[in-house]
Amino acid sequence: MKPKCKLPFIKGGISGIVIIAAAITLVAELLLFNMSTFKMLGTSAVPVAENISIDGNGEYTVGLVDVNDYVRNIYIEDMHLVNAEYAKVYVTLTDEGDEYEYALPECRVVPGIKGSGYINIYPYGKVKNIQIHITLSEGAEGNIGRICLNAVKPFSVKPIRIIVTWLVFFVLIYTFKSGFNIMLKRKDRKQITGIAMLFVLLVLLGRQMSVSNDLIVSCPWPHHKQYMQLAEALSDHTVILKDMEVSEGLLAKENPYDTSALLKENIPYGMDYAYYKGNYYVYFGIVPELLLYYPFYKLMGRHLSNYNADLILYMIFIAGVLLSVRELIFRFASSEDDPETSRIPYFMYMLMCISVCLFSGVVYLISRPDIYNIPIMAANALTFAGIGLWCRTDYVKGMKRKLCMAVGSLCMAMVAGCRPQMLLYSLFAVFIFIIPNVKGKLSVKERKIFTKETLSDTLAFILPYVIIAILVCTYNYLRFDNILDFGATYSLTSNDMNHRGFNADRLLRGMYCFLFQPPVFTTDFPYMQSAIIESAYMGKNLTEYTYGGVFATNLTLLVLFAPLIIKVKGLNGNAKTSVLTLAASAVIIAGFDVNGAGILIRYTCDMMPGLIIAAIIVWIVLLGEDSVCNTAGRIYVVFVLMGLAYSFLVFMGTEGSVNLRDNSVVLYENIRHYFMW
Numbered sequence: 064m065k066p067k068c069k070l071p072f073i074k075g076g077i078s079g080i081v082i083i084a085a086a087i088t089l090v091a092e093l094l095l096f097n098m099s100t101f102k103m104l105g106t107s108a109v110p111v112a113e114n115i116s117i118d119g120n121g122e123y124t125v126g127l128v129d130v131n132d133y134v135r136n137i138y139i140e141d142m143h144l145v146n147a148e149y150a151k152v153y154v155t156l157t158d159e160g161d162e163y164e165y166a167l168p169e170c171r172v173v174p175g176i177k178g179s180g181y182i183n184i185y186p187y188g189k190v191k192n193i194q195i196h197i198t199l200s201e202g203a204e205g206n207i208g209r210i211c212l213n214a215v216k217p218f219s220v221k222p223i224r225i226i227v228t229w230l231v232f233f234v235l236i237y238t239f240k241s242g243f244n245i246m247l248k249r250k251d252r253k254q255i256t257g258i259a260m261l262f263v264l265l266v267l268l269g270r271q272m273s274v275s276n277d278l279i280v281s282c283p284w285p286h287h288k289q290y291m292q293l294a295e296a297l298s299d300h301t302v303i304l305k306d307m308e309v310s311e312g313l314l315a316k317e318n319p320y321d322t323s324a325l326l327k328e329n330i331p332y333g334m335d336y337a338y339y340k341g342n343y344y345v346y347f348g349i350v351p352e353l354l355l356y357y358p359f360y361k362l363m364g365r366h367l368s369n370y371n372a373d374l375i376l377y378m379i380f381i382a383g384v385l386l387s388v389r390e391l392i393f394r395f396a397s398s399e400d401d402p403e404t405s406r407i408p409y410f411m412y413m414l415m416c417i418s419v420c421l422f423s424g425v426v427y428l429i430s431r432p433d434i435y436n437i438p439i440m441a442a443n444a445l446t447f448a449g450i451g452l453w454c455r456t457d458y459v460k461g462m463k464r465k466l467c468m469a470v471g472s473l474c475m476a477m478v479a480g481c482r483p484q485m486l487l488y489s490l491f492a493v494f495i496f497i498i499p500n501v502k503g504k505l506s507v508k509e510r511k512i513f514t515k516e517t518l519s520d521t522l523a524f525i526l527p528y529v530i531i532a533i534l535v536c537t538y539n540y541l542r543f544d545n546i547l548d549f550g551a552t553y554s555l556t557s558n559d560m561n562h563r564g565f566n567a568d569r570l571l572r573g574m575y576c577f578l579f580q581p582p583v584f585t586t587d588f589p590y591m592q593s594a595i596i597e598s599a600y601m602g603k604n605l606t607e608y609t610y611g612g613v614f615a616t617n618l619t620l621l622v623l624f625a626p627l628i629i630k631v632k633g634l635n636g637n638a639k640t641s642v643l644t645l646a647a648s649a650v651i652i653a654g655f656d657v658n659g660a661g662i663l664i665r666y667t668c669d670m671m672p673g674l675i676i677a678a679i680i681v682w683i684v685l686l687g688e689d690s691v692c693n694t695a696g697r698i699y700v701v702f703v704l705m706g707l708a709y710s711f712l713v714f715m716g717t718e719g720s721v722n723l724r725d726n727s728v729v730l731y732e733n734i735r736h737y738f739m740w
Contacts, residue, residue: 141208160187605661649673
């Protein structure tokens with residue numbers, strides 16, 4: 064079949080692109096990333112101190128050194144530390160432009176990291192005199208071989224940096240100069256093998272992210288072990304956390320949910336536990352417990368760690384994305400000549416999956432796998448898996464169709480036991496089964512369930528919801544005497560959820576932060592700080608750091624505004640209503656979270672499935688049109704690369720008490736030195 068979306072090849076084909084990308088990469092690696100080496104060529108190191116010992120007081124200063132010469136760097140050589148991972152170094156000096164001493168910013172030196180001891184400085188002309196101050200954490204000791212000025216930094220070639228740089232330029236050149244002549248097919252073995260390899264690579268990357276933060280892995284916080292405590296409680300046939308002691312002060316408190324008062328009155332309480340009628344319960348959804356923690360505890364006799372549970376859920380999420388994106392492509396852009404072939408290039412399908420699996424919100428969830436993020440990751444994984452299975456019913460028949468429908472409904476229903484508000488995405492079923500697309504128009508007469516002829520399909524769709532509803536409602540009743548109470552108002556969190564109420568001012572401010580707040584970029588690694596969310600809101604609001612709104616930071620979502628600017632021919636009927644429903648559901652969920660809980664980065668992940676799937680549908684329609692295919696494909700690739708870069712910055716983010724800079728020093732500094740010039 065002749066592809067409908069094809070761009071002209073450059074001379075040399077793929078080999079030419081490989082060579083051009085390699086040449087650009089070589090220049091960047093040799094000249095840009097080794098700039099510090101080249102500028103020091105021809106200089107001789109000047110020692111200013113040797114055989115230094117730092118005792119228990121943790122401080123050492125190289126006395127005032129008269130230089131009267133140009134100084135381009137300082138080198139702290141052969142450092143060994145005890146009871147410390149790094150040393151803080153700051154420099155004070157005078158130069159030709161400054162008669163009085165001034166201080167340079169503080170930096171860190173981490174032993175064992177190549178290049179960490181080299182500190183570039185930029186004085187005004189010749190340095191007159193200089194002092195070098197080194198401090199260690201309390202109780203630490205250290206030894207330094209020598210400290211010198213103007214040392215030649217060794218040439219550094221980093222394979223990972225070379226590979227990433229080459230990949231970026233290869234994808235960009237391929238996108239703008241080559242052609243997408245291989246379409247996504249259903250039964251192509253090579254393509255299926257490529258998809259399997261992508262799954263493995265994304266899982267391996269997820270594993271690295273899940274264990275990247277040493278503090279998260281060690282998990283020293285008692286309240287982050289709630290799922291483990293619940294596993295023990297369920298083994299004793301109860302949902303009450305009996306190992307949690309309830310203080311007399313908490314029992315006597317008229318309003319036990321005013322945690323500010325509890326803190327001021329020194330009344331012990333279980334932070335972020337649900338408290339009701341003198342007992343502690345787990346507020347977080349029951350589904351991750353029943354899927355992972357409880358079975359693991361019963362089978363292995365020990366508890367499943369949060370970071371391993373999060374990885375398992377991430378694997379389900381990846382599988383769900385690979386399936387759902389594939390089925391959405393065949394649903395909205397299958398070839399008219401061959402239903403087994405789509406009008407979307409295989410390359411674009413793979414890129415879509417990578418983009419979704421490494422969406423900044425997902426990167427945040429997998430790289431900070433604490434108790435708060437487990438149910439959110441579970442809800443996202445089940446939503447993508449459920450929608451993928453539902454869409455697959457367009458292709459399979461007989462028992463396979465019923466099985467896909469039933470398992471898809473089971474996944475979507477289980478969302479209620481993770482993040483109940485995300486059940487709203489189940490509305491997507493309306494446009495798959497109840498109002499299907501017939502010759503470009505919606506037709507309830509052609510519905511696939513709720514007819515006499517489709518009784519078995521209807522049962523396959525409904526029964527999972529009924530079963531999960533019974534289980535979740537029973538769990539709610541056992542805890543809070545109300546089948547519809549999920550326990551939000553009983554959480555001993557940072558504010559009293561019982562009296563939070565509704566406020567339009569707070570809602571509008573929060574929606575701006577969630578959707579459109581610009582990120583804050585800087586010139587220093589990791590180049591991004593938390594967004595500014597302070598305001599003159601005259602009330603109490605719960606806020607944590609965020610890194611910008613989803614539309615301002617994940618540019619692929621901007622395609623949702625495309626129909627307002629250009630005419631998208633294929634966006635009609637089922638596609639249009641699906642996009643509107645998913646996007647509206649995401650916005651409603653975002654509003655619910657803002658009003659009910661606050662402005663937190665993890666809550667943006669609740670709206671993620673709706674916005675992402677809606678955006679993917681629009682991209683599929685655009686890429687399937689001959690007239691805009693080339694332009695849309697190029698824009699999409701650029702947006703994806705920018706989104707991946709942003710996700711990396713979120714991974715490296717230094718906000719909050721749990722970050723790589725403070726808790727995984729060696730990893731953070733190793734990565735930081737990839738960006739040193």
